[in-house]
Amino acid sequence: MTKTTEKKRDVVILFAGDSGDGMQLTGSLFSNTSAEYGNDISTFPNFPAEIRAPQGTVAGVSGFKLQFASVDIFTAGDEVDVLVSMNAAALKANLSQLKRGGTIIANTSGFDKKNLRLAKYGDAESPLLDDSLEEYRVIEIDISKMTKEALVDSGLGAKEIERCKNMFVLGFLYWMYNRKLENTEVFIKNKFAKKQQIMDANIKALKAGYYFGDTNETFTSRYEVESASLPEGEYRSIMGNQATALGLIVAAKKAGLDLFYGSYPITPASDILHELARHKNYGVKTFQAEDEIAAVCASIGASFGGAFGVTASSGPGIALKAEAIGLAIMFELPLLVINVQRGGPSTGLPTKTEQSDLMQAIYGRNGEAPMVVIAPHSPSDCFDTIIEAARISIEHMVPVMFLSDGYIANGSEPWKFPSADDIAAIKPKWADSEKSMTDRGYLPYKRDEKLVREWAIPGMKELQHRIGGLEKDDETGNVSYDPENHEKMVKIRQQKVDIVADFVPEIEIEQGEDSGKLLVLGWGSTYGAIMTAVRELIAEGKPVSHAHIRYLNPFPKNLGDVLDRFDKVLIPEINDRQLVHIINSKFLKGALPLSKIQGMPITSKEIREKILETLNES
């Protein structure tokens, strides 16, 4: 029997299993191999909330979704083509995402009585046995048993053997998509370099899965996703938090500053701390503080000392930092505050993504306390955007908020990385013991035409000065209760933020015409879904364009003009119309919302439908 090979433009696979089943690793390895193969890829892991929720339950399901394609793609995909279900709960939790006619690869031993009960299927009614899966193509494999058989001579215990079953699945999928095992073999060899038995067993299981596809008579079709025509160059795969961490190190070096990172662990921001802590040989100082307030304060202290102070958290922790951020705004020192947003309010949905801290970023402080707010739109974009954020913070002597989110933070994509030389230097505006001196002594709050004050740090002779959170006299920085001075300073702090718009790029139309019926305006992690939806619709001849805001405060100077060129503006957000409110307030525009508040990314399909609906209405 010959096996046919069918060409596909893009495929979405969702690996789902119990948290102990190793689905995250399986997914990453498949991604890496596909990337290497020249596909464009995009991934999205979806962890359970508990460290290890009870085995076999829906709450314990861990998923890793990836899309790989022969064209460039921007998301991990909406509907799933292949759903790997290591147990019944994994199927139950994810079936709704599967495309009609999609493929289910079911590990039959994960559908035994116990597992069915844990997954809360009706009394012993297995979805594999009734006809509830009629619409799909179901491939049943007793993966556990096959793995056990393959490894019977491995010398490993039952538990260790069981742990290799993810490699069996992976091998099988490599077969299905016509992929080589090499890349993964190398990985396994490195990872288990010191544990020969385990190394051998994993490779054996991987191959067993591949050969199973190759030899087994049931499986007649293989698929092929050709390499995408990505721009030429050298690529690596990168996750958002990782890109953020690397960008921080690069920015600090480019500014000639020591990086000081004060943080308190919180999901989904902690990985930035973990990543940075691994790079001490770059002079990075990471400080796990006793809480978020201490973290931001330590970073402000470090900035006062002449380091580049950075702090990160997620919503609840950012709330705690608000008072100190206000102080930094008064200090007019560099400070970068990273918020990797998650589902809120309160503790909310810690392992889910959301964009609901935009208002908090812009307005969430007492008094008139404006700050620059900037958001990356994809995992690799975190790198460029965080460097931009650092540049603004350091060169303008202002605190900057960087609004990432769980989707970007944990997602990954291929990245045509730059060389370090391509990144422009960042230039702190240092004070100088001699040049900065005036007839009236040293004036720490004297400003240049950008309204930027100089950065005088301890150790600089003659420039001793004292700063605080009380209102300051213009120029001298001394405490001042003078009414007019207060108004002046409030306005200066606002203008300092506004002026940043003169130093950042104007907003551009990503796709579509420069004017017309409908502009889809996004920010942050909705980028990929909007790109995909709008690209499709433009191809279908619809009058729709896409623009994406990176600079949320201040807005790009031409934003008002751009908005005016469209009849309607649609703003998809993973929150309850936060950007809509701001746009409407500033431009009196009546922008239309597309809100989804489910702790999940908006899909391109949802955007597509909303666009069509909006176009039809007009």
Place this chain on the structure above:
Amino acid sequence: MTKTTEKKRDVVILFAGDSGDGMQLTGSLFSNTSAEYGNDISTFPNFPAEIRAPQGTVAGVSGFKLQFASVDIFTAGDEVDVLVSMNAAALKANLSQLKRGGTIIANTSGFDKKNLRLAKYGDAESPLLDDSLEEYRVIEIDISKMTKEALVDSGLGAKEIERCKNMFVLGFLYWMYNRKLENTEVFIKNKFAKKQQIMDANIKALKAGYYFGDTNETFTSRYEVESASLPEGEYRSIMGNQATALGLIVAAKKAGLDLFYGSYPITPASDILHELARHKNYGVKTFQAEDEIAAVCASIGASFGGAFGVTASSGPGIALKAEAIGLAIMFELPLLVINVQRGGPSTGLPTKTEQSDLMQAIYGRNGEAPMVVIAPHSPSDCFDTIIEAARISIEHMVPVMFLSDGYIANGSEPWKFPSADDIAAIKPKWADSEKSMTDRGYLPYKRDEKLVREWAIPGMKELQHRIGGLEKDDETGNVSYDPENHEKMVKIRQQKVDIVADFVPEIEIEQGEDSGKLLVLGWGSTYGAIMTAVRELIAEGKPVSHAHIRYLNPFPKNLGDVLDRFDKVLIPEINDRQLVHIINSKFLKGALPLSKIQGMPITSKEIREKILETLNES
């Protein structure tokens, strides 16, 4: 020589002196007497930032402004008629407020070399000696010396005698304005009941001042401000923070709840704590916590236990409470958060007033965390408004933010107080061990048509339940990661707030036509100044109206309609256009701002001018 008596409609006096000079007391006593006399009054104290800044300096000046009138008034007045200057610094600090042709009462011994130097007047150039005060009427009295002479036989030491000089001034002003001394004598007798010598000395000084006016040949004119035609009834004088405290006690009793007040001291909110702590016989529990976070958390804990949990602070402290307020929003328990706003950002201007925490109140939390926000507009209005806030919080099971400010908090006015019976009962929606039980057990998040859940508290049998900050399953309240449930719950929490609009009064036009050219829309403490300005202009035939928002979130249901009936909307605020932003966002209205950010109230004159300018433009 006969003394003439001139009638005046209203008079503004500013008592200014060193912080040690007792100006606050002097001002309050004058106010009380005037109130008793039937005048309408309004007062505004202005403290120095330091506890006791260096004597004689401008930073050390303490002022107490009061307006009293034979008509009803709403502010402590813009321009000052009489400026009492106990020393040179007091004159320097306040001269700009004095009306052209106004009167200065100068204590000459406060203008000696030392005092002039401390006030930073040019070398020995006394404003009393040069012609810089030409435009004013200057009454020079060596108050210190006169007091000393009057009390030479008092048996008191020099320091104690010096402390009586404020009574001399007060006596003199009573003479000027034709007032009786009685009221103040009673006060002095009570206050110093146990210190006969001091009591006698103060009364003597008071009388000496009065007689000085009566006998001294220089002073030929006296003034009279007749009693205002205030509605009939019994009055008392009340300060904003005091009214807030009393309202809290009344609201708790009206709800049948114990009042638990958790707070951490901060200017200008602390006086609420002080006032409440004096009323333990009303069952009030005050808890001075270790910080603001503990304060709000303790209050939430108390509410969980079935008490009425209240917490208060000012901007920086409210920032610290943000995370916990988010939790209370998830809990859906009663919680009242009082923000007595002060100058910001950061530590800002702690002793000055500002309205700059509106955005923080509405948006300053992570995630979608809507809460009810409500603002009083005058000292006595704090009483009614805090009871309203309590009612909403308790009957709707939602946290409510009460936005007072330093101006209201420390200002005072006559108050035609209600009788306790006139205040409606507040009805908590208690759960019941039997009635609340369902087939599915107890459902703590089951709601009625107002979306309000029941309040089940420890001690109620069978209703044990657990609540937390993680997203909750609708009805059961169990932790839920279900995407659609999350969206549902986010929307329910928003609707719960929105629905409050159905239970509060619609907004009414305070003065002027119901539609027309210009609506002046205010909130909070700008009320008095707007009332005054608009009243004058209406009298002059100008097409202007005034409406004042008490319910800032949700807005009154008819607000959009009201706005639509005017060509233009002008919003005066002591901040940088915060309400303007919200109005523009919700109603796409293009409201015009009148911002003053000087740590001072906006004056009616400033509002008047802006109104005229706006009318002229159209």
Place this chain on the structure above:
Amino acid sequence: MTKNPEDYTSKDLATDQDVRWCPGCGDYSILKQMQGTLAEAGVAVEDTVFVSGIGCSSRFPYYMNTYGIHSIHGRATAMASGLKAARQDLSVWVITGDGDSLSIGGNHLIHLLRRNFDVNVVLFNNEIYGLTKGQYSPTSPKGQVTKSTPMGSLDHPFNPGALVMGAGSTFVARSMDRDPKHMREILKAASDHKGTSFIEVYQNCHVFNDGAFGVYTDKDSKAMTTIFLKDGEPLVFAGEEKGIRLNGMKPELVSLSDYSKEDLWIHDSSDRYKALMLTEFFDDQSKEDALPRPFGIIYQEDRFRYEEAMQDQIDKAVEVKGEGDLDALIRGGHTWSV
């Protein structure tokens, strides 16, 4: 049907929620002992409240069939203070982790202790942040390699016993997840103590810090590394082979072949100086001559409770001024008529 507290079994303390800790987690054992203890305490489930912060340990209230608050990170102690102040009649338990109570929540803990609210604090010390997947905590030993400290942590750890003694705690005890019987005794004693009880439980995080307390819990080493305190009894351990004696101001490890029990330090949990010294038994057990780690009630003192003093003031105010009358309050001292 409401059951009589006297008739409770452990089951009556359990909820229908799935328990979601990792298999092998020490939290299970603490939960079981708590349910057992409360089943015997004679307090109605509706009069009991569990308050926690955030962390694996802080999931605890969901599994107790009492009233419960799963609050925010570090603030359980603050929340419990308000609850107890409002409701003296309730039995209030705080469940917290080493990060929750000693890192972000350190301040509220020490203030709760000095105020001596009558609540019971059970600190699940696993020397790691479990819920956020393995960063070091304020109790992690210096040099611990964790996700956030790949080259080893740099912080000198807290000695929780010493810290809470310094903060004015009136009940200080230590137990471990692997000794259910002991844990039950301690939970019982804590519940009986009037004032804040502080119980540190050594709890194994199976996933991120497995075996952190192995030397104290493993059969092989336990005898040599632990000493179980009993009031009035001498400090003996190692199967009665070793003991501690006081040599002037210094504790000394001695062999019972050289000294008799009478020569030894007799435990007296009411002796503050001795308790301070006992909390200093905090040696790394790999050290030669390490003093064993004490378990049991280290210190106990009777001191006024905040909530009682608060109620006393109210009662006194009523006594002196009379029950508050709203109209009098609203009128204030001085009025006039128009």
Place this chain on the structure above:
Amino acid sequence: MTKNPEDYTSKDLATDQDVRWCPGCGDYSILKQMQGTLAEAGVAVEDTVFVSGIGCSSRFPYYMNTYGIHSIHGRATAMASGLKAARQDLSVWVITGDGDSLSIGGNHLIHLLRRNFDVNVVLFNNEIYGLTKGQYSPTSPKGQVTKSTPMGSLDHPFNPGALVMGAGSTFVARSMDRDPKHMREILKAASDHKGTSFIEVYQNCHVFNDGAFGVYTDKDSKAMTTIFLKDGEPLVFAGEEKGIRLNGMKPELVSLSDYSKEDLWIHDSSDRYKALMLTEFFDDQSKEDALPRPFGIIYQEDRFRYEEAMQDQIDKAVEVKGEGDLDALIRGGHTWSV
């Protein structure tokens, strides 16, 4: 013209800002002694930073001609941690009040102490909130009548010495505003100590809590209520008439007519147990047989500093992996070409 630190006089440490404390405030004296001490310390003014929170005391940095941060309430210690971590070379002082450091800032203080950053913390204890005009603080004695406690405060106060010992402090001392010479000695010793120095200064708030420390500072009572500690010397006081001896584990107040100096407790600031005991000398002086309040250096220990350990790891990382190369960082481990 930049002056040589060797040539400083007190004046070189002063700024041109008006000092704005109330007349009679104890803060003036501390300021003066600090300026005097630093004039002699040999550290350049530009290499010195004062960091404070909010409170009357926290105005201090404005009056020191060094770099300075007047931060937010309670956070000076946290801010100083970051500053010192970033800049080991600086001499960092933290100025704080009893509310600032023990109420809102309690957590950062205890964490600073355990980490042992080399900074000097001077706590101005006036047992009141000065700046907010007179509410009780965590050090106010129980029953204190203040604005927020008209019927007397209900909190059992912190014993700051005991608290910081429990938190792992490596330098614990006490002094008073009214004893300039002693204060200077202690400030000097703190500045010499490597690690976090904690100095509690009894400071009179003339306006809101006048005379709180009168028994310790007034000529009449001082001799009987205070004991000045000196290493190697016996604990004598009351003009050498009285002393403290150790009776087993208990300190005992004795008369020098009954005992000789050799019988007395000899002060040894490196002895942790003794130091713990000394911090327990915290009696109300109106009590019969009250132990005198100790002033001076109660405890001192040499322990690794966080910032040094942090730098060591960086140095080690560089040694092992080589100085970081940006291109290597950006490339990561695994790349492919298209």
